[in-house]
Amino acid sequence: MGSEPTTNIAAIDAGSNAVRLVIARTEPGNTYHELKNERVALRLGHHAFTQRQFDGQTIDQAVEVFRRFKSRMNRYDVQRYRAVATSAARDARNRKSLVDRIYRSCGIRLEIIDAPEESRLVRSAVLAAVGNQTAPRLIADLGGGSLQLSFLKGDRLERSASLSLGTVRLMEKYEIQGAMTARQVSLLQERTLTLLRRFLSPAQSGPASPAVWCGGNAEALALLAPGTPVHGIPTLDLNALRRKLRRITRMDVPERMEAFLVRKDRADVKAIAAVVFTTLGRWGNLTRALVPGVGVKEGVLGDVLSSLQGGKRAGLQETDLLSSARRFAARLGYDARHCEKVRALSASLFAQLQPLHGLDDGLRSLLEVGALLHDIGHSVRRDSHHKIGEYLVANGDIPGLSGAARDIVACLVRYHSDSKPDASHKVYASLAASQKRQVRALVPLLRLADRLDSNHQQTVSEVRVRTTHRDVFLDLKMKRSSHLIFWSVQDGASLFEEEFGVKVHPVRVS
Numbered sequence: 001m002g003s004e005p006t007t008n009i010a011a012i013d014a015g016s017n018a019v020r021l022v023i024a025r026t027e028p029g030n031t032y033h034e035l036k037n038e039r040v041a042l043r044l045g046h047h048a049f050t051q052r053q054f055d056g057q058t059i060d061q062a063v064e065v066f067r068r069f070k071s072r073m074n075r076y077d078v079q080r081y082r083a084v085a086t087s088a089a090r091d092a093r094n095r096k097s098l099v100d101r102i103y104r105s106c107g108i109r110l111e112i113i114d115a116p117e118e119s120r121l122v123r124s125a126v127l128a129a130v131g132n133q134t135a136p137r138l139i140a141d142l143g144g145g146s147l148q149l150s151f152l153k154g155d156r157l158e159r160s161a162s163l164s165l166g167t168v169r170l171m172e173k174y175e176i177q178g179a180m181t182a183r184q185v186s187l188l189q190e191r192t193l194t195l196l197r198r199f200l201s202p203a204q205s206g207p208a209s210p211a212v213w214c215g216g217n218a219e220a221l222a223l224l225a226p227g228t229p230v231h232g233i234p235t236l237d238l239n240a241l242r243r244k245l246r247r248i249t250r251m252d253v254p255e256r257m258e259a260f261l262v263r264k265d266r267a268d269v270k271a272i273a274a275v276v277f278t279t280l281g282r283w284g285n286l287t288r289a290l291v292p293g294v295g296v297k298e299g300v301l302g303d304v305l306s307s308l309q310g311g312k313r314a315g316l317q318e319t320d321l322l323s324s325a326r327r328f329a330a331r332l333g334y335d336a337r338h339c340e341k342v343r344a345l346s347a348s349l350f351a352q353l354q355p356l357h358g359l360d361d362g363l364r365s366l367l368e369v370g371a372l373l374h375d376i377g378h379s380v381r382r383d384s385h386h387k388i389g390e391y392l393v394a395n396g397d398i399p400g401l402s403g404a405a406r407d408i409v410a411c412l413v414r415y416h417s418d419s420k421p422d423a424s425h426k427v428y429a430s431l432a433a434s435q436k437r438q439v440r441a442l443v444p445l446l447r448l449a450d451r452l453d454s455n456h457q458q459t460v461s462e463v464r465v466r467t468t469h470r471d472v473f474l475d476l477k478m479k480r481s482s483h484l485i486f487w488s489v490q491d492g493a494s495l496f497e498e499e500f501g502v503k504v505h506p507v508r509v510s
Helices: 056-075 087-091 095-106 115-130 167-173 182-199 216-224 238-250 253-260 264-283 296-308 318-331 336-352 362-373 385-395 403-414 433-451 483-492 494-500
Strands: 008-014 019-027 031-040 080-085 110-112 138-142 147-153 156-163 211-214 235-237 288-290 460-467 471-478 503-509
Touching: 008 056, 008 296, 019 056, 019 296, 031 056, 031 296, 056 095, 080 087, 080 095, 080 115, 080 296, 087 095, 087 110, 087 115, 095 110, 115 138, 115 147, 115 156, 115 211, 115 296, 138 216, 138 264, 156 182, 167 264, 182 264, 216 235, 216 238, 216 253, 216 264, 235 238, 238 264, 253 264, 318 336, 318 362, 336 362, 336 433, 336 460, 362 385, 362 403, 362 433, 385 403, 403 433, 433 483, 433 494, 471 483, 483 494, 483 503, 494 503
Parallel strands: 008 080, 080 110, 138 211, 211 288, 471 503
Antiparallel strands: 008 019, 019 031, 138 147, 147 156, 235 288, 460 471
16 A cells, blocks of 8 residues: 655744744655754734835845745755734735735745734644644733734633733834833733733633733743743743843843844844743733744644645634624624624625626625624714724724735725725725625615615615616515615615616515
């Protein structure tokens, strides 16, 4: 019996403090072993958090790093890869320039992932590394741009948060150049506690142990303050780290480099990481944390391996995505009856009008999510609720919704009422041309569905579609006649008619 064929795969993690490449060879039994692991101290977070912009030199350096990585991948005959960028790229307004330059230079497609996807990748890597030994309650990943927190019950995600507590972000925000003053330490501690309390109340977080901490700084600090290993997994002794905190923060960068044998790009953020981690530990009543030495790139590599086996990424299934959207909307006090009716009508219109719009079935779920979330902006202010809703979707914690899919849903929420897709709008402008076409096709469907329940009374129980070459007839089965609904549909049909070149006619049927 022949052995299973092997394939070389790769993962690239373009973080805020460094860019990492790992190349691996697949093994029988859905595993792999690493062939090459490389880290380049390229700080994408420089200026990205304070000025919301990559400077020209940083982009030039990134292009050279990716060219080098592409050469490595070619040398190892990599057959499949995934490259992701995280917090710094999310914040930089000119992120598209970075992505385009890299692709034109070496053909690598760099995907800018959102915070929930980043958190999912870390969880996936952690559970693969420690799942057989322990069931972590808290997973914390400290990077250059953010602190990602996930609370789990078994292998189920209960709550997650992305906090703006990355080491590079804090270093530039508080102008920390070397040795830290007592005031700077106090500011970081206060900032960390403020965000923890704001986004994770004690009732939501619960006990934080056992905890797993990820990121290069967690690994470096575990060498400085090692605890007793658990099932062979290194640990960080937080009591020991607290005792050493004053010494670490009072050293300048050269002193840290010499004392701890670390590179400059690690030494200048090491003290900041120590402050954040000790504060997090005190808040979570922790004495130690497991440090398995995995993170985003291992999660990405796991996704690539899964795709080779014909599996999907370990994201949520469609029904879970809808549940996630419902939970998010419920926290904002949405009108559940109206939004569920709009969701059902949207799905019905999508299916019946598929010969006209020609979209893949996979986009129906995004349309349904957009329907569930279309009015969430009302929780803040009724006027401009479409703009507020777009912001909430683009920046909220909606597990299972990430990347371009999140941006498409944000656009659906933005344009569901009266405004049209506009190239001057940030989220819409960030989409690829094909995704913009999808938005322009989905928005009219959502707008019609919303108008079919414009009185929020679920008067329309069913809609049947009849089409001719130039007309679309909406046969409405209604509990009672409503002039408001007929007027609303006709008023809201202009975008549909413009996009598809047909005339819409609402008709009541018995």
